[in-house]
Amino acid sequence: VGFDVVQLRRREWQKVVFNSSAGVLCLLAAAVPYWLIVDSGSQPLTITLLAATSIAGVVYSVLNTLLVSVPVSISSNDKYRTVARHIGTYDLPAIPFAILGLGLGWVYLELGAVVVPLLVVPILIARSTFANYLELRAAQEQTIQTLILALEAKDRYTAGHAQRVATFCEYVGTELGFTPSRLERLRYAALMHDIGKLIVPNQLLNKPGRLTESEFARVRRHEGVSVELLRRIDFLSPIAGDTTTEAATAAVGGAGLVEPAIIHVADAFDAMTSTRSYRKALTQDTAFAELRGGAGSQFNPDCVEALIRAIEARGEQYGAGFEVEVHEWGTAPPDAGTGSAGLGDVLPDEQRAPEPIDAVARRQATERASKR
């Protein structure tokens, strides 16, 4: 009923009519097994009543889920089965309330209306507490979004980056069968994966041309700071990890958590398919090839395949020609830049820019690791 009031205020008549009629239909359907089990004439046993109510509750919520999923799947263009599963997770918790309704009916009939507030008050308090929780969660979300905006204002080439990385991480997490709460944690960590960039002075982020060694060291410090900041938030600390070390290639289901590896892959994919100050966006196919090429050494192979599968299944296109944020610039960035994300190696030797220090250092580290 609470739902209907909201919709009435918004004057969404179709929805109101649908919800009320679906509700009545479900109620009728639920009443059938209830009356079949509980013969209305005799005095039933408590346990029979409980069983009948539970079954009625199940019938009600299953039917409601199936009915409501029809218009939702039509209007949102998602598969019927996905929608039904999603709505079902919200609808099934209604079953305890069916049993509670039985209890309420019982005490009301036997003991009078005095006891009804004893049941209604705790439910109302629980409900308002939950509303507080939802409000605070929205505020938390908003706070993070605000900070990401502040972060992206520092470096215009990264506009939308955090949001896209979070989306890619969700794709991979869904492919790997994560639970909703694990997906939520992954999404937060992905949104905040670059938060350490706050400490990098604006001039360095936007500096045209090469950075000096000390400047470069300063820019690189942000990765450590990002990890350090995430570690301070209890619910993110288990997955706050160095995304560039062995953890990145650990197999799914191994000892460590796979989240840092997912964020690493998503981050690299978005970096390759968007234009940065050092080169233009690559095509999606090039980016996929790069990811596959690095699978096992630089990237976790399972995450790479999961990401590619998810993007292909959705038929989405990223990269050159499909960029959401198109930049205007005075001097266009080169077609290919340096480093792994810059793909210096796709150029013939004579055009190749000298590798920056980090690429050299990282390659040496990888070589050393592979020799061991």
Next chain:
Amino acid sequence: MNRAARIAVLAGGGAAVAIGADLSQPGTKWSALALIGGAIAAGELIELRPPYRAVLPISFAYMVVLARRASVADATLVLVVALLATFLVRTEPTTAEGRLALLVERFAEGLAAVVAFRAVDRAFGTATDRTGVLLALGAAAIAPILVAEVARMVRTRSFSISMQGRSADVVLVTSATLMGVSDTGIDGSGGMGLWGPLVFTIPLLGAWYSYEHLDRIRRTYDQTIRALGAAPELGGFVRAGHAERVASLSLSIGAEIGLSRHELSQLETAALLHHLGQVCLDEPDHGRAPEPGAVASSGAAILRSTPLLAPAGDIIAAETLAHRARQGSRPSVLSGQILKVASAFDELSEGRPDQAALAFEALSCAPAYLYDERVLAALELVLDRSGLLEPALAHADSAASGR
């Protein structure tokens, strides 16, 4: 063994004892009492966590059911066995002494429920009167909460009662009364047996679920703010620990001046984030700190775009705006002054306690328009109370006489 497993073991243990008792002697009262004992033991591990408030285990509600069913002697036995079982399984508090103290406290609370029920029941003299039964059950439900409150006061030695987070108490008392009523009914009618307490556990669990989520998101939110507050020091813009120190000093000064809890929490947020603006600015030329006004206004601009953080943004901006605009009575101005003094104090004392006295002296010698007098007076009280002004008092006196 995780928490869910521990809860299952305790409740299952109660059920197993109940079945055993019923098999050896059909119809014995002990099988029902064992079930209630199992519920008490398991309920100890399910705690309502309202904000600003000590936790309330839902076992309090089952103690009420026990109080109605059992004689004092039986109830004592059930309580002891159930609480001992929980004591063996629980992992919190982390120390054995802590767990033992909790065991004793819970036993007292359970006994209080039983005694309160008996007392009110006897005063009314009827087990058949609806009002009498409900009052007795209500008394039994309130008694353990009162005992817990007294225990908290003794533990923390702060004898104040706050009305915050009381909604959890209401949930517990109403649910417990309902459980007690539905168990044996009134005057032979309306009893559902132990199905009643079982069914009416649902609202309690609903409340537990909500409080648990609220508590978790509050902690996450708080930690997010603290982590962001630490960003400037990780970047090397300010001295390590600056934000946390300024936040705690601001809180002490604010409490001394008498800000409300709400204002204090916004002041704390503002203090934690007052250097956030620095990270959005271009770096000035070598070795020069950016202009404080620019730091404050760019930080405030970020915070003001989020409704929940906007008041903190106002406080940060007020620090620089106050002496320009003179916006008199707005609360953010006072909080802004507190933040300004606390931040300046931490800069001057370099975060070292032994520099506190010198730093305070420097602040109080500053031109009168720079810092608010009330705030300085409160700072003096706070520092004096923690004994930080002692070593330099003689020095300060000589300076005063020389002036």
